[in-house]
Amino acid sequence: MVDIQNLSKCFKVGNDDLWAIKNVSMHIDKGEIFGIIGLSGAGKSTLIRCLNRLEEPTEGRVIIDGTDITSLGKKELRTTRKNIGMIFQHFNLLMQKTTYENIALPLELIGASKKEIESRVNALLEYVGLEDKRNVYPSQLSGGQKQRVAIARALANNPKILLSDEATSALDPQTTKSILDLLSRIRDELGLTIIMITHQIEVVKDICDRVAIMENGEIVEISTVEELFKRPKSKTARAFINSLSSDIQEEFIKPAEFKGCILRLSFWGDIVKKPIVSHMVKRFDIDVNILSGNISQLMSTSAGHLIVELTGSDEEIQAAIDYLKAHDVEVEVM
């Protein structure tokens, strides 16, 4: 569906060349939700903007649905862009137009009749669940509702592809979920191919089929989301995954389901390197079962988190807890 071949983009900054994307090649299948994740400044926006030539690629080719986008003249490019929907982080709604008028805009541009516009916009309003906001101006909508208007507008011309540049980055987690649900519904029901730029690993985890990791203008890893979480190859991928793991694993540990005493241990700095848990097992008559653990690299130090189950007599457990505390380990009984 989308074939990116040796794509590069160079910005002139004063007298210097800044290669925002470097020799990127990838293939995205029809009906796929493809994520591109990377840190700020990695070149994600530049890459996605090259796909509909909001940014002119310096080198390489982009082939969408058999059409070489990079070789199109201005007029053909405009026609092709109507088949490529795009949504943005800050929605880019027209503030002086109602929900209805915003969604109608792409249809007006192609000279659709009033009646055609009316029926199409009404259908779209229903699809994104905003029938009751038909005549409301964007300033009266919430962030999530604004993005729904923007999505409806992007779908107006029945595009085959939807480009999303950080569409959920300005939204709270719950609204993000509802927008992601809408996007996967669009893929499932309308068969669109969706390319999503994000710096939120949650977005990738929730709806992407495959993901590319971008770093300094280069793609360092492309894999299925499952594979990425099982065996992340690049450092960036591992960092993204770790940022997620310390938060989610605790939710799955319910102390009531365990016989022993559940402890959450946190330690920083040099202690991370010492075999404290092993010493504890040798010293006290207890068993240790590790339920979850990770070490995150923070700005200037390392932080470790362990969730363990201790079994043994109450006295021995108490003694073990005191031992940990004496060694500067933060202990929390869950």
Add this chain to the structure above:
Amino acid sequence: MLELLIPSLLQTLYMVFFSTLFSLILGFPMGILLVITEKGSIWEKPTLYRILDGIINILRSFPFLILMILLFPLSRLIVGKTIGTTATIVPLSIAAAPFVARVIESSLKEVDRGVIELGHSIGATVPQIIFKILIPEAMPSLIMGVTLTIINLIGYSAMAGAIGGGGLGDLAIRYGLYRFQTDVMVVSVIVIVLLVQGIQYTGNKLASKISKK
């Protein structure tokens, strides 16, 4: 007093109305051109931009009275005479046009780049971006700009009155300055002040009513 005031007021309104109209007709397209031809804009034409920008700066730096006097021959060409209210509309319109161009330019520049980008992403042509996106989005600010233009033209027309244009400015000078009838002058000035206040108030109201931000 009233029989002096009413015809002068009507002359002022006549001058201001038509010079606003014609200066908008001349200045509005120039303002649009300034915005779209600038580097990095939707119809980049750096040379055209520089020429336009230069002409407008030169015209704007002329003292208004001198520009008017220079433009009198043009009045003769267009309306057949150089004296009188109608004849004054020509130099007024031309003198105000560069001002209008700047006002329109700055209004249009306030429009968020994001919606222009949106225009490109849905395949809009340059005229479509101008008329379907830029102008509608800038409307409240454009109305404030037109208000400012009208008020400026009231001021200009009062000056034009002094060199044979008629109107309230002419009245104030003729009676106040030459015949020492200060009451006529004071009343004329009050009417001008009220006119300006009224237009500013209406402009503000209209702009805030139209603004959906």
